[in-house]
Amino acid sequence: xxxxxxxxxHEVTEMGQEVTLRCKPISGHNSLFWYRQTMMRGLELLxxxxxxxxxxxxxxxxxxxxxxxxxxSFSTLKIQPSEPRDSAVYFCASRIExxxxxxxxxxxxxxxxxx
Amino acid sequence: LAKTTxxxxxxxxxxxxxxxxxxxxxxATNDYITWYQQFPxxxxxxxxxxxxxxxxxxxxxxxxxxxxxxxxxxxxRVSLSDTAVYYCLVGEYHMDTGRRALTFGSGTRLQVQP
Numbered sequence: 001x002x003x004x005x006x007x008x009x010h011e012v013t014e015m016g017q018e019v020t021l022r023c024k025p026i027s028g029h030n031s032l033f034w035y036r037q038t039m040m041r042g043l044e045l046l047x048x049x050x051x052x053x054x055x056x057x058x059x060x061x062x063x064x065x066x067x068x069x070x071x072x073s074f075s076t077l078k079i080q081p082s083e084p085r086d087s088a089v090y091f092c093a094s095r096i097e098x099x100x101x102x103x104x105x106x107x108x109x110x111x112x113x114x115x
Numbered sequence: 116l117a118k119t120t121x122x123x124x125x126x127x128x129x130x131x132x133x134x135x136x137x138x139x140x141x142x143a144t145n146d147y148i149t150w151y152q153q154f155p156x157x158x159x160x161x162x163x164x165x166x167x168x169x170x171x172x173x174x175x176x177x178x179x180x181x182x183x184x185x186x187x188x189x190x191x192r193v194s195l196s197d198t199a200v201y202y203c204l205v206g207e208y209h210m211d212t213g214r215r216a217l218t219f220g221s222g223t224r225l226q227v228q229p
Contacts, residue, residue: 043159101147
C-alpha cells in the first residue's frame with residue numbers, strides 16, 4: 001500500500017490566489033482528517049469526514065477554507081483567497097472508523113507558503 | 116479552555132529509558148489516548164494507544180492512571196534514531212462549546228545524545 005498520498009508536496013503562491021490541496025486516503029479507510037501544523041499553534045484538526053460526509057468542521061478557521069470529499073478515494077482542501085497567515089504544513093490522515101482508538105495514518109504533508 | 120499539555124523538550128542518552136507525560140484534564144469519557152512520533156518533514160506516525168492502566172507493544176509502553184487525566188509514554192533504551200517530537204492525542208470536552216474535539220498535545224522534542 002502506498003499510504004496516504006498528498007499533492008502537491010510544496011506550494012508557493014501569492015496572497016489572494018486560490019490554493020487547492022489534494023489527498024488520497026489509504027484504500028479501505030473510511031475516515032479522513034485534515035490538519036494544519038504551525039510553530040505557533042502546533043497540530044490543529046481542521047475537519048474530518050466519515051464515509052465521505054463532513055462530521056466535524058469546527059476547526060476550519062474561516063469561510064476562506066473549504067473541504068470536500070466527493071468519493072472514498074479523494075479529498076480536497078481549498079483556500080480562497082489565500083493569506084500569508086495560512087502558511088503552514090497541511091496534513092491529511094485516514095483511518096478505519098468503527099475500530100477502537102485514534103490510530104491514524106498521516107500523509108507526508110503539503111508545505112504551503114503564501115507570500 | 117481545555118488544553119492538552121506536554122513538556123516542551125527532553126534530553127537523554129542512548130540506552131536510557133525516557134518517560135514523557137501528557138496532561139489531559141478534560142479527556143472525553145470514551146476516548147482513547149494515542150501517541151505519535153514525528154520526524155522533520157514527515158507526518159506523525161502512530162506509536163501506541165490505550166484506554167486505561169498499561170499497554171505495551173514492541174516499541175513503547177503507555178501508563179494511564181485510574182482518573183485518565185494524564186498519560187506517560189515510556190521508551191525503553193532509546194537510541195539516536197528516537198530523536199523526534201512526540202505528541203499525545205485525545206478527545207477532549209471543550210466547555211466553551213460543549214463539544215468533544217480531537218486535540219493534539221503541544222509536542223515534546225526528545226533529543227537523544229550518544
